Amino acid sequence: xxxxxxxxxxxxxxxxxxxxxxxxxxxxxxxxxxxxxxxxxxxxxxxxxxxxxxxxxxxxxxxxxxxxxxxxxxxxxxxxxxxxxxxxxxxxxxxxxxxxxxxxxxxxxxxxxxxxxxxxxxxxxxxxxxxxxxxxxxxxxxxxxxxxxxxxxxxxxxxxxxxxxxxxxxxxxxxxxxxxxxxxxxxxxxxxxxxxxxxxxxxxxxxxxxxxxxxxxxxxxx
Numbered sequence: 001x002x003x004x005x006x007x008x009x010x011x012x013x014x015x016x017x018x019x020x021x022x023x024x025x026x027x028x029x030x031x032x033x034x035x036x037x038x039x040x041x042x043x044x045x046x047x048x049x050x051x052x053x054x055x056x057x058x059x060x061x062x063x064x065x066x067x068x069x070x071x072x073x074x075x076x077x078x079x080x081x082x083x084x085x086x087x088x089x090x091x092x093x094x095x096x097x098x099x100x101x102x103x104x105x106x107x108x109x110x111x112x113x114x115x116x117x118x119x120x121x122x123x124x125x126x127x128x129x130x131x132x133x134x135x136x137x138x139x140x141x142x143x144x145x146x147x148x149x150x151x152x153x154x155x156x157x158x159x160x161x162x163x164x165x166x167x168x169x170x171x172x173x174x175x176x177x178x179x180x181x182x183x184x185x186x187x188x189x190x191x192x193x194x195x196x197x198x199x200x201x202x203x204x205x206x207x208x209x210x211x212x213x214x215x216x217x218x219x220x221x222x
Contacts (some may be wrong), residue, residue, distance in 0.1 A: 001028060002037065002071075002135035005128055009038035009047045010066065016059040024051075024059060035064065041128075044070050044137055071137045073100025073221050075175065080151055080158060082109035082181035083116050084209045092210040093123060094130040096140065099214075100221050103141040107148055111183040118144070148178075152192060160185070160193045161216055164200035171199050172220055179213050 004024065008014060016024065024030045032054045038047045038061075046069040049061035079096070081089075083106050096104070106118060120142055127139050145151045152158055158176045161168070162185055190198070201207070201215055 001132050003039045003046060003132055004036060005041055005132055006038050007040055007042075009040040010043070010045065010063070012063050014038075014049065014061040014063075016061065017057065021057070021059050025054065025056070030054070030059075036061070039137065041131070041137070041139055044068050046137070069137065071135045073102070075221065076102040077217065077220050078103045078105065078155070078176040079213060079217070080105045080107055080145075080155070080176065080178040081213060082107055082179065082209070083112040083118065084181045085113075086116055086118050088208075088210050089118065090123065090126060092214060093126050093140075095214060096217055097127050097130040097136065098134040099217050100136070101140055101217055103143065105143040105145050105151060107145045107151055107178075109148055109181055110186045110189060112181045120144075148189060148192065158193075158197070160190070160198045161212060162190065162198050162200060164195075164198045166196060166199045168199045168201055168216065168219055177216050177220075179209060179216065181209050 004020060006014065006016075006020065024036060030036055030051060032051050035048050035050050038049055039045070040047075045066050047063060048065040050064050051059055052062050053060040077100070079101055081104055108114060123142055124139070127142075131139055155176050157174065158178050159171055159174050160178045162180065201212070207215065
């Protein structure tokens with residue numbers, strides 16, 4: 001764990017109870033006198049606290065140092081992702097967070113199953129746990145858009161990942177990419193894009209949606 005998230009991180013003293021206390025006491029096995037890092041994820045500071053007392057129910061912390069410490073990818077990447085099975089999203093979300101994706105906008109595309117409903121509170125909890133482990137100083141942002149047309153009107157420079165003669169490698173300077181769901185895009189959705197804004201990966205294999213997302217992110221950010 002790189003830090004513990006706490007909404008009040010930054011105040012002169014804190015008392016940790018409940019899940020936060022159990023995590024540092026039973027999981028991380030910290031001891032009295034040790035120093036631990038906290039973030040509130042509302043600013044870019046990391047706060048170093050000394051554990052002054054620690055028992056089986058609570059931990060008392062005193063602030064010893066704070067500093068600006070930004071941990072993020074070198075460039076911003078916005079992924080527009082046609083809605084797929086939420087279980088698949090949950091599995092790959094920590095990986096996307098660790099690689100540094102700035103924002104994901106989920107869109108109900110033509111072949112998205114409308115019965116799939118994303119639990120944003122659950123996804124945010126997954127992102128919080130991932131961020132504490134990988135150290136990033138801000139949470140990956142999540143949004144929802146019910147229309148591809150509406151999304152494109154707000155993000156006209158979006159690149160579509162699809163079968164194409166144009167390689168993704170030649171467009172690694174772009175910052176917004178659309179990834180399809182299982183079954184891909186309809187001809188009507190493809191027609192919304194200029195052919196030069198449709199790029200492909202250099203593989204003859206058929207990728208699942210979540211594999212394609214990871215492939216794009218790795219090429220752009222890593």
